[in-house]
Amino acid sequence: MIEVTELRKTIANVQALNGLSFKAENGKITGLLGPNGAGKTTCLRTVFGLLQADSGEAKIDDVNVAVDPMSAKQQLGLFPDPCGLYERLTPREYVQFFAQLSGMSVQDAKSATQNVLNKLQMNDIADRKCQGFSQGQRMKTALAQAIVHKPTNIILDEPTRGLDVMSTRILRDLLLMLKEQGHCVLFSSHVMQEVAALCDHVVVMVKGKVVAEGSPQELCDKTQKDSLEEAFITLIGSDEGLAA
């Protein structure tokens, strides 16, 4: 479970987070929806302890990230934006390295890596260096890294960027499977179809604040629109809507 309360953060005179509060439950997919520059990435970075909030707190499984980052991060898988690949390593080496960093033994890390490579249908590129990978191949590698150690909480920053249809389907199935298994999945996106198709709970944020939350259907009902896209534009106000 991931919970943020009253997060405030200023970066270089920009109020990136302005009293942000929401909750992502276990066994649910929570979507963080917002136009460009709404503070989605800043919010996620604060949750995994890379940025320190000026005030407010972020909790992972009831552990405050700022107080005990080590045990908070133990139950966290991260799919960052940008991916942060090691160009000279192969996906197998890359995924296994991060599995070991998350505390798995060599043997466990090896088999877990093989499992996740199978699951993401990556065996054809598993032993090629990441250098020269397509965007989709990079995303898959980063995704494998995020879930290899089966963390309770998985955070994905714009996971669908650059994926082809097949890969998007794989990702979708994967996220649904993770949800089924009771994981807490939190992802940021501005692709409405993805959010509408996947999310149980949508948090719409603008200028560092939550403007609305609920299931996609609830948001549509609330704004009396037919599609989530229309609802979203109504919620954030049209100016930002165009920017998205």
Next chain:
Amino acid sequence: MMNLIRILYKKEMLDASRDKRSVMAGLYYAIGAPIVMCLLFTVLLKQLSSPEALEITIENANGAPNLVRYLEGQDISHGESSGVKAITLVISEQYPVHMSEGKSAEVIIIADKSDNKLIKSVRRLEAALARYNSEVAGLRLISRGIDPSIMRAVSVQTQDQATPDSKGGMFLGIATLSIIIALFYSAMNLAIDTSAGERERNSLALLLSHPLSSTQIVLAKVAAIASYSMIGLVLVLVVSKFAYGMVPWEQLGFSINIDIMFILFCTLIGLPIALMSASLLVFVSFMAKSFKEAQSYVAFVLFVPIGLSMMTTYDIGTDYVQWIPIAAQQYAMIEVIKGNELPLLQVLLSSFSTLGLFAIFAALSSRMLKSEKVVFGL
């Protein structure tokens, strides 16, 4: 704690070994420097030691047969071969007359005294002429019944205490300098790549979002960089062993002999320096906001060890400098090559202070990684 450092270290080493070109670029120094030094020393030695027989042009040699014979006794003679030096000794027309009348007989040396290669030979000719002068003058005094020693108010005696090895002081300084610098240069690329480069490729943030401390990350990186520094050091020592073996040292009567004991000794005292240099490079690279900036800063920072090493090489303030890290280790290397006693106190003290610097730079780097400004290069 240690386990995570080991995992990180293995990954750094694997990653670095895949980046063959930039790693090799660092190691080229270790291979190239001794070979360049070897060529340089060979040329320098040739210039310093003039050959025994000095051939010059003597004009009007018939006018002064005794002088010419005397000079020949000193291995200075008239020559026409290609090895003749651009020095002309002109014996004046009046020389025989003035000589027999007991007057000052004129000889003229024509040479370009600004030519460094010539100056030694000119001095040698001048000294020989001065000796001939006092010899003839002595004979004249005797023939007049005067003790020639009256002309020697001060009798200067020089005792050359230079042992063959101590003569090579400057050569030793340059040779050891090139060895110590290898520790800094061999892993320079790797250090920038693994710190500033890691941040630029966005993998640093991902690394930090895992359950490990920034100290573990820094220590693993420093260990990997230091490993490559040590590879560079061993490489430079082995290449030096063969390269310096080919320098014609016998011309000056000393030699730089790198034996297996010296290689082991250098590896031992090089280890703290490698750790210090690695942590310094990481610290500087993280301070910079980008890869390019890091490259410039690292180049500046490397002047410090080079400067310290230079001070030892040229014997500037050695009494104090020999206690400072890097300079002290180099001083010890020079003493060991010369076959003198190892300055144990200096070596221990400077090694400890080198390790102290390593701890400081590592702690500073690890503290920097806790700052979001550093991690995201804001």
